[in-house]
Structures are given as structure tokens and as C-alpha cells.
Amino acid sequence: xxxxxxxxxxxxxxxxxxxxxxxxxxxxxxxxxxxxxxxxxxxxxxxxxxxxxxxxxxxxxxxxxxxxxxxxxxxxxxxxxxxxxxxxxxxxxxxxxxxxxxxxxxxxxxxxxxxxxxxxxxxxxxxxxxxxxxxxxxxxxxxxxxxxxxxxxxxxxxxxxxxxxxxxxxxxxxxxxxxxxxxxxxxxxxxxxxxxxxxxxxxxxxxxxxxxxxxxxxxxxxxxxxxxxxxxxxxxxxxxxxxxxxxxxxxxxxxxxxxxxxxxxxxxxxxxxxxxxxxxxxxxxxxxxxxxxxxxxxxxxxxxxxxxxxxxxxxxxxxxxxxxxxxxxxxxxxxxxxxxxxxxxxxxxxxxxxxxxxxxxxxxxxxxxxxxxxxxxxxxxxxxxxxxxxxxxxxxxxxxxxxxxxxxxxxxxxxxxxxxxxxxxxxxxxxxxxxxxxxxxxxxxxxxxxxxxxxxxxxxxxxxxxxxxxxxxxxxxxxxxxxxx
Ligand code: MN
Numbered sequence: 444x445x446x447x448x449x450x451x452x453x454x455x456x457x458x459x460x461x462x463x464x465x466x467x468x469x470x471x472x473x474x475x476x477x478x479x480x481x482x483x484x485x486x487x488x489x490x491x492x493x494x495x496x497x498x499x500x501x502x503x504x505x506x507x508x509x510x511x512x513x514x515x516x517x518x519x520x521x522x523x524x525x526x527x528x529x530x531x532x533x534x535x536x537x538x539x540x541x542x543x544x545x546x547x548x549x550x551x552x553x554x555x556x557x558x559x560x561x562x563x564x565x566x567x568x569x570x571x572x573x574x575x576x577x578x579x580x581x582x583x584x585x586x587x588x589x590x591x592x593x594x595x596x597x598x599x600x601x602x603x604x605x606x607x608x609x610x611x612x613x614x615x616x617x618x619x620x621x622x623x624x625x626x627x628x629x630x631x632x633x634x635x636x637x638x639x640x641x642x643x644x645x646x647x648x649x650x651x652x653x654x655x656x657x658x659x660x661x662x663x664x665x666x667x668x669x670x671x672x673x674x675x676x677x678x679x680x681x682x683x684x685x686x687x688x689x690x691x692x693x694x695x696x697x698x699x700x701x702x703x704x705x706x707x708x709x710x711x712x713x714x715x716x717x718x719x720x721x722x723x724x725x726x727x728x729x730x731x732x733x734x735x736x737x738x739x740x741x742x743x744x745x746x747x748x749x750x751x752x753x754x755x756x757x758x759x760x761x762x763x764x765x766x767x768x769x770x771x772x773x774x775x776x777x778x779x780x781x782x783x784x785x786x787x788x789x790x791x792x793x794x795x796x797x798x799x800x801x802x803x804x805x806x807x808x809x810x811x812x813x814x815x816x817x818x819x820x821x822x823x824x825x826x827x828x829x830x831x832x833x834x835x836x837x838x839x840x841x842x843x844x845x846x847x848x849x850x851x852x853x854x855x856x857x858x859x860x861x862x863x864x865x866x867x868x869x870x871x872x873x874x875x876x877x878x879x880x881x882x883x884x885x886x887x888x889x890x891x892x893x894x895x896x897x898x899x900x901x902x903x904x905x906x907x908x909x910x911x912x913x914x915x916x917x918x919x920x921x922x923x924x925x926x927x928x
Pocket of ligand 1: 464577
């Protein structure tokens with residue numbers, strides 16, 4: 444699955460690296476006791492530490508460290524026993540300290556790797572360079588007043604994990620799959636809610652291009668704060684095309700920070716990109732290095748939930764699901780949990796089919812997700828039981844499902860109330876079969892002459908007479924018996 448950009452002089456390939464900022468799920472901030480709840484009145488969650496009043500001292504939030512370690516373990520990464528908070532100096536109006544407390548030389552998490560299952564069935568492994576902890580800045584609001592900018596410090600000091608990949612992705616699809624996988628893992632771990640629309644997860648996208656066969660990296664640009672997977676893929680495609688055109692026309696790509704505009708689908712230059720040395724990093728004298736013990740890490744390791752990769756393997760191995768079905772079902776923890784309730788003690792493949800085809804289809808059409816599904820997992824399981832014990836046919840089950848989706852009712856109730864129980868009484872089916880044969884002597888003769896298609900036609904006739912409630916296997920067998928000679 445190679446992604447190439449055709450230039451005038453050569454074919455070009457993409458080199459993509461991602462920095463994901465993920466907001467840690469924690470009731471309070473990284474260095475203060477202020478609340479982190481989203482949507483509060485401006486400046487209502489700001490302590491003296493967050494407002495950077497002189498003489499205030501940061502106090503580390505242990506829970507945030509646990510969350511970062513947990514995420515590191517989920518990314519199959521090295522956990523560093525020794526890590527250091529440093530000051531990253533820069534001026535932002537919404538950063539009252541004049542520096543961001545971050546980690547630089549000694550991050551809490553080192554090298555890791557992520558496995559991507561691509562849609563075409565291929566598997567890609569992407570290296571993770573590091574995960575470090577840092578505080579978020581506040582928010583500047585420019586659209587409330589024609590002349591003034593307002594500042595909301597509620598977000599200032601909230602704990603972020605910055606997850607940095609190696610530049611190993613080669614197409615917009617891979618970058619999309621990478622972000623979705625990171626999001627899936629942090630959601631399973633409950634270390635970040637992964638909500639990109641609310642900004643609790645956002646991606647900085649580093650893109651460069653090079654001629655196929657080149658081994659050195661060319662200059663990259665960084666597109667900041669992209670807040671959806673789709674926008675990120677668009678931004679990458681745009682940047683790839685733009686950079687190839689710059690190089691091909693004899694120019695040079697500038698190292699710069701760019702912004703993606705979702706309306707135009709384009710990126711534009713924001714500022715020339717700083718280099719690490721511009722920030723004058725130095726260890727924060729107000730904070731001691733973090734020294735972790737193996738016992739601390741082991742205790743977190745013991746609480747790790749089953750992650751999507753492991754779950755997928757188990758679904759394939761123990762339940763006999765295809766790689767595709769398993770992959771679709773494990774993407775979101777809620778979906779996997781739902782499926783497991785439906786499949787419990789039942790035919791897992793049938794359960795997977797109903798969840799993936801029927802339920803997902805209906806949810807999508809209704810613009811709902813699994814957590815707001817009108818059909819509970821228990822009810823869907825009961826519907827499968829009704830099919831399995833021949834109370835209803837697969838055909839009728841689809842109608843029952845529609846009613847379940849519209850009303851949230853129990854399928855057992857629907858089948859009773861609407862009289863949809865399959866006719867298993869052979870006498871009643873036989874009467875309908877005899878009637879159909881008597882009514883259609885010509886077609887009956889065709890079957891006797893050996894026209895197999897005509898049998899199907901007769902099945903249809905009988906099903907119609909019984910409003911679809913006759914057991915199709917029984918109908919088929921009776922027809923064959925009666926028309927065999
Ligand atoms: Mn950062």
C-alpha cells in the first residue's frame with residue numbers, strides 16, 4: 444500500500460511523524476488542586492499556582508504520574524525510573540508563568556511501539572519515541588470584543604501527555620490509523636477520553652517529502668492542533684502536494700509551523716518554527732526529579748485492562764471471528780463489551796454479524812453510537828435465541844429488530860404481541876403447501892420435470908400465504924416430498 448506523489452521529475456514519498464497531545468483524565472491539575480472539568484465558567488478553576496502568582500510552588504499530582512505510566516505500558520513502552528520536569532520558556536498571553544513545565548531530556552516514558560491493522564489487511568508497526576508530561580496553557584478568546592482579547596485560565600496547568608512518534612508513517616491512511624489506535628488505547632486505559640472535538644486530544648502533524656530512494660529527511664513542516672482524524676488526513680494530503688510543488692519548481696520548503704483551515708482544506712504558514720534550543724530548557728528548580736520504583740510500576744501493570752490487540756487475538760482464537768470482524772469490534776471498548784454480552788453462550792459469528800451489519804447500520808442511519816443504542820445487548824442476545832430455537836425465522840428477525848430499534852422493546856414481547864411466532868405445526872404448513880400446489884398446476888408440473896428454480900418460487904408462495912411465519916426448511920422439505928414424482 445504505497446502512497447506516491449507523481450512529480451515532473453520524480454516520484455515522491457511521504458514522511459509523517461505525529462505529536463499527540465492527550466489530556467489526562469484526572470479530577471485536578473498537574474501541579475495544583477484546581478478542577479479540570481470541561482465547560483465551566485471562565486476562570487472559575489484557577490488557583491494561585493495556575494495564575495502564576497509570585498512565590499507559589501507547584502506540587503506534583505501523583506495520579507497524573509500513574510496515568511502517564513499506565514499509558515506508557517499500554518504503548519508497549521519503556522518506563523523511565525528517573526525523569527525530570529524542565530521549564531520550556533516562551534511568551535504566550537495565556538501562559539502567565541512565561542514558561543511551560545514540561546519534560547525534555549528525561550521523559551517519563553521512552554521508546555515504544557504501536558501495531559496498525561490497515562484496511563487492506565496489512566500490518567504496520569510504528570515506533571514511539573517518547574511520552575512526556577507537561578502542563579497545558581490557558582485559552583485566548585478573540586471573538587467576544589472588537590478590540591480586546593479575553594483570557595480563560597481554566598485549562599492552564601491541566602496535565603497533558605505528549606506522545607511523539609518516530610517519522611515512520613508513509614500515507615494519510617497510516618497517520619489516521621495511528622491516531623485512531625492511540626485514541627482506542629487511551630480510552631481502554633481511561634487515561635484520556637480521546638475527545639478530539641473538545642480538544643482533549645489533538646495532533647501536531649510533521650510532514651516532509653523525499654524522492655523515492657532517498658534516505659535523508661528533507662525539511663518538514665508542522666501543522667498544529669488538528670482536531671479530527673479527517674482534517675489531519677486532509678492536511679497531510681495538502682502539505683504533501685504543496686511541498687512536492689515547491690521542490691519541483693526549484694524552491695526549498697521552509698521549516699515552519701502551519702495551520703490547517705478546514706473550510707478551504709489548505710494549510711497556511713503561521714510562524715517560522717523554533718528549534719529546541721530557542722526554548723532555553725532547564726530543570727525546574729521548584730520540582731524534584733521523579734524517581735519511580737519497580738514496585739510502583741508493577742502495581743499499575745497489574746491493573747491494566749485487556750487492550751484492543753489482546754482482545755482481537757482472543758476474539759479470533761476463542762470465538763473464531765475473522766480478523767476483520769474482530770478488528771471492527773475491538774476498536775471501542777464499549778462496542779467490545781456490548782458484543783461480548785450478545786455473544787455470551789451463543790453463536791459468536793452470528794452475534795458478530797448482527798452487531799456489525801444490522802446494529803451498526805441502524806445506529807449509523809440514526810446518527811447514534813453504541814452507548815445510546817435503543818437496542819440493549821441483552822435484547823439483541825434474546826433475538827438471537829429466538830432465531831436459534833426456531834421461534835422466528837431470520838427473515839422475520841429483521842422485522843423484529845426494526846421494531847426493537849424504534850421502540851427499545853424486548854423481542855420476546857414483540858414476537859408474542861404481533862403473533863410472529865414461526866409456524867412449526869407441520870399440519871398448518873402442509874395445508875398451505877397443498878393449497879399452493881393446487882392453485883398452480885403448471886408450475887407444479889415444471890418442478891416435476893426437474894426445474895429446481897420453480898421450487899424456490901413455490902417456497903415464496905407458501906411464505907406469502909403464511910405472512911413469512913412458516914419455517915422455510917419445513918416448507919422446502921414438504922414441497923420436495925410432494926413434487927418429487
Ligand atoms: Mn507539547
